[in-house]
Amino acid sequence: MRPPALSDVHRRHIARLRAQPATVDAEGLRIGAQYVMFFAEADLMREHALLLTRGCSRPRVLEVGLGLGVFATQLGRVDSYTAIEPHPGVALLAHDRVLDHFAAPVRVHAEPWQLVSLPAGAFDAIMYDTWPPDGHADADFAQFVAQVAIPCLRPGGRLSFFHSGTSISPARRQVLDRHFAEWTTHPYTMPAEQTPPHWTKPTRDFLIPIATKGGNA
Numbered sequence: 001m002r003p004p005a006l007s008d009v010h011r012r013h014i015a016r017l018r019a020q021p022a023t024v025d026a027e028g029l030r031i032g033a034q035y036v037m038f039f040a041e042a043d044l045m046r047e048h049a050l051l052l053t054r055g056c057s058r059p060r061v062l063e064v065g066l067g068l069g070v071f072a073t074q075l076g077r078v079d080s081y082t083a084i085e086p087h088p089g090v091a092l093l094a095h096d097r098v099l100d101h102f103a104a105p106v107r108v109h110a111e112p113w114q115l116v117s118l119p120a121g122a123f124d125a126i127m128y129d130t131w132p133p134d135g136h137a138d139a140d141f142a143q144f145v146a147q148v149a150i151p152c153l154r155p156g157g158r159l160s161f162f163h164s165g166t167s168i169s170p171a172r173r174q175v176l177d178r179h180f181a182e183w184t185t186h187p188y189t190m191p192a193e194q195t196p197p198h199w200t201k202p203t204r205d206f207l208i209p210i211a212t213k214g215g216n217a
């Protein structure tokens, strides 16, 4: 797969991200002052992992946005795990905490997904959980699906993505309807007592979307 280019907005965004330190504490991962992922999201990520890999005994998994490695820790047996994470400090922390203990082969690409070249049809499951520039989330998602997810999933492979709130926007529905044979959503609410003190996300309600690529598995 030939990688698309990185726009000026995205280049500046990634440069700003990389210029800030990554730190992990008892609550989760901060890039600069902002928490981007919490350990309290482990149950949510477990549901993503279970639904994405259901029925596939040794999936080849791609995660876009490695972060704290919470999703990675929720995976069962995998054939291989590939992550894309442009922040070197984040990748280092996840290696030490999680990836160095994986039984299966692990590969981490240290560039933004827009610059990574991946083999066609090589993944059974893709988890998309990045931090796009403000105002670019839906456009990035559409580009990712068309240029990465669809080419890189095998026929019958699945995509999931992080989604706050209780409904999928019309823009995302359109992308999912256009590119996937079918898609569903599964609700998840983080219990109030699990909410960390510095919770930064807009709600404790989430959807777990699972989109399946057409074609014979």
Ligand SMILES: C[S@@+](CC[C@H](N)C(=O)[O-])C[C@H]1O[C@@H](n2cnc3c(N)ncnc32)[C@H](O)[C@@H]1O
Pocket (backbone or CB within 6 Å): 017, 036, 037, 045, 064, 065, 066, 067, 068, 069, 070, 071, 072, 084, 085, 086, 087, 090, 111, 112, 113, 114, 129, 130, 131, 132
């Ligand atoms: C919310 S965190 C991911 C959390 C992760 N799924 C977990 O389970 O811990 C988002 C991550 O996306 C990364 N990111 C930002 N822009 C990216 C891009 N263009 N490509 C890949 N990753 C990106 C950030 O550095 C950050 O580590």
